Amino acid sequence: MADLQEQLTKYLTDAYSIEQQALAQMRTAPDLAGHPDLERIFAEHLTETEQQEERIGALLEKRGASPSRIKDAVMALGGKAFILFARSQPDTTGKLTVHSHSYEALEEASYELLMGVAERAGEDEVAEAARLIRDQETRMRERIAGLFDEAADASLREVDPDDLEEQLAKYLADAHAIEAQAIQLLQRGPKIGGVPELEELYARHLEQSRDQQRRVEERLSAHDASPNRLQDAAMRLGALNWGAFFQAQPDTPGKLAAFAYAFEHLEIGGYELLRRVAQRAGDEETAAVADGIIVEERAMAGSVQALFPKALDASLAA
Secondary structure, three states, rough: OHHHHHHHHHHHHHHHHHHHHHHHHHHHHHHHHHHHHHHHHHHHHHHHHHHHHHHHHHHHHHHHOOOOOOHHHHHHHHHHHHHHHHHHHHHHHHHHHHHHHHHHHHHHHHHHHHHHHHHHHOOOHHHHHHHHHHHHHHHHHHHHOOOHHHHHHHHHOOOOOOHHHHHHHHHHHHHHHHHHHHHHHHHHHHOOOOOOOHHHHHHHHHHEEEEEEEOOOOOHOOOOOOOHHHHHHHHHHHHHHHHHHOOOOOOOHHHHHHHHHHHHHHHHHHHHHHHHHHHHHHOOHHHHHHHHHHHHHHHHHHHHHHHHHHHHHHHHHO
16 A cells, blocks of 8 residues: 555656646736637636646645656746747647647546546545546536637638648648657557557557558648658657657556547647638548548547556556
């Protein structure tokens, strides 16, 4: 039981660090939202996030522990770095919305795992707090998903109708780059998944991701465009770095499953915007391709989520 209590403290510390990054993002997100409805939900979730951080901090204090200051600093810096990136993009609203949709999924998964550890340790107070915050993150993710239309409109507001073709090619190039990162990560997934069912799932989705990238390439070719090779290379490098990070963790199966769940929601958000841009550009074939991939990514996210308990068991066994 002592080891389980130690693991619970580590999962609480991770949750606190994730909230630090969320706060760094939420404090700036309303100013970058680009649409009143997005601005409103980001502002409301900032208040919610502040309460979540306070609650997790109090639980750590009760356990005689303190957050990892170095980890907190890295996570907060990551949040600020993304805001700077989003601010530099011509479609800030779209990038911010897609990333926020994914980050809420990461928080949702992290609190699901924390709840599982707390339940196994018989810590009802921590389990109840994790359940409450998980549900808040799920609702926020769903609220963001309900505003993809508004995000697409805000991103394209300043674009001349004659430039929609160029914008569509950029969104297709973004999708190609995201698939490049997915493929690189999934190539490592079967080796470090930790659970036979997850290893098999990652292997199957690797082939599916390769097919998705091929479909995106076909649509790029139809628009006389090509993938952004530099962007693809940067995304692949990022995936390699993440792969090395996971391999170094003692609780790889849980962390990898949580990240995979979040990454699926990054892809879902990206393809939701791509579909809308394609529709506005009158390209129903690209819209149909995006729609088909969204179905596949949602199915993958659901499959990963269903295996959270087994991933957690494997992490705790390690």
